Amino acid sequence: MNHDKGRADERREQGTESVDGLPATLYDRVHAAAQAIRERSDFMPKVGLILGSGLGGFAESFDTPVAIDYGDIPHFPRSHVVGHKGRLVLGTRGGTCCVAMQGRVHMYEGHSAATAAFPARVLVALGAQVIIVTNAAGGLNPTWQPGTLMLIRDHIDLLRDHALRGPNDERLGPRFPDMTHAYAPELRSLVRDVADTAKIPLQEGVYVAMPGPTYETPAEVRMLQTLGADATGMSTVPEVCVARHMGARVIGISCITNQAAGITGQALSHEEVTETANRVRATFEGLLDRILAALVARGELR
Numbered sequence: 001m002n003h004d005k006g007r008a009d010e011r012r013e014q015g016t017e018s019v020d021g022l023p024a025t026l027y028d029r030v031h032a033a034a035q036a037i038r039e040r041s042d043f044m045p046k047v048g049l050i051l052g053s054g055l056g057g058f059a060e061s062f063d064t065p066v067a068i069d070y071g072d073i074p075h076f077p078r079s080h081v082v083g084h085k086g087r088l089v090l091g092t093r094g095g096t097c098c099v100a101m102q103g104r105v106h107m108y109e110g111h112s113a114a115t116a117a118f119p120a121r122v123l124v125a126l127g128a129q130v131i132i133v134t135n136a137a138g139g140l141n142p143t144w145q146p147g148t149l150m151l152i153r154d155h156i157d158l159l160r161d162h163a164l165r166g167p168n169d170e171r172l173g174p175r176f177p178d179m180t181h182a183y184a185p186e187l188r189s190l191v192r193d194v195a196d197t198a199k200i201p202l203q204e205g206v207y208v209a210m211p212g213p214t215y216e217t218p219a220e221v222r223m224l225q226t227l228g229a230d231a232t233g234m235s236t237v238p239e240v241c242v243a244r245h246m247g248a249r250v251i252g253i254s255c256i257t258n259q260a261a262g263i264t265g266q267a268l269s270h271e272e273v274t275e276t277a278n279r280v281r282a283t284f285e286g287l288l289d290r291i292l293a294a295l296v297a298r299g300e301l302r
């Protein structure tokens with residue numbers, strides 16, 4: 001009994017667990033999910049969007065959208081967080097072919113980093129060359145007010161699992177991916193340009209991923225500030241790691257929904273996070289729109 005469980009765990013970790021009685025590698029599962037999506041839409045997305053708290057609505061305004069519940073996609077994990085919809089939407093926005101995740105799963109729900117990042121792999125397998133990942137985050141920089149948008153320059157991974165842990169499948173990517181340019185410098189420059197032109201205030205900084213689900217303690221916040229991080233959140237890093245593994249370029253943007261614990265002395269709440277995310281939504285969506293247009297105009301999409 002225990003032996004069987006041990007072997008099942010081992011197979012899962014190695015990416016060779018059985019699916020419907022058929023052995024499947026991680027590679028097979030990614031492509032089975034992509035194939036099931038292609039059967040619903042022959043659309044070829046060039047940009048993948050991972051829409052964090054409050055931003056899911058962005059995909060509602062796609063032209064000719066096709067929405068697919070995560071539950072209808074083989075191997076997709078489901079998200080249980082209130083306000084996270086759990087649908088994939090394919091469609092065009094401003095002439096750019098996009099696939100958007102309305103909601104994501106988090107490691108604090110009990111998922112491994114690899115499982116939390118699985119949908120991002122599927123976006124790349126569908127054809128996304130650029131992944132735009134968004135999130136809500138706590139501000140570590142005491143001068144940033146809630147509602148600030150932060151372009152992610154780099155990240156620090158303090159999660160206790162890694163999305164690429166386990167045997168590597170070279171068909172997906174290399175064993176040791178370089179992270180020097182995890183957030184493509186030329187795309188960061190593009191985002192700064194469009195924000196400047198549109199007069200959308202935009203900070204740039206380092207995102208640190210914490211496991212959650214508790215918010216940080218004030219002592220942890222001081223530690224993270226010392227480490228050189230500007231914003232703290234509970235997502236994003238696993239998705240960025242798999243996107244880089246598979247060769248997609250990444251743009252990351254955080255909405256600073258609150259000042260991190262201990263900075264103001266006020267207790268943090270999920271309500272504050274969602275309220276700020278909703279308040280900033282129109283500005284954030286405007287920025288995303290302009291980024292999508294600029295990616296096309298500047299020939300960043302093949």
Ligand code: HPA
Pocket residue numbers: 136137138139210215216232233234257258259260261268273
């Ligand atoms: N900490 C971690 N994650 C978060 C926060 C925070 O303060 N705000 C929104 N997501």
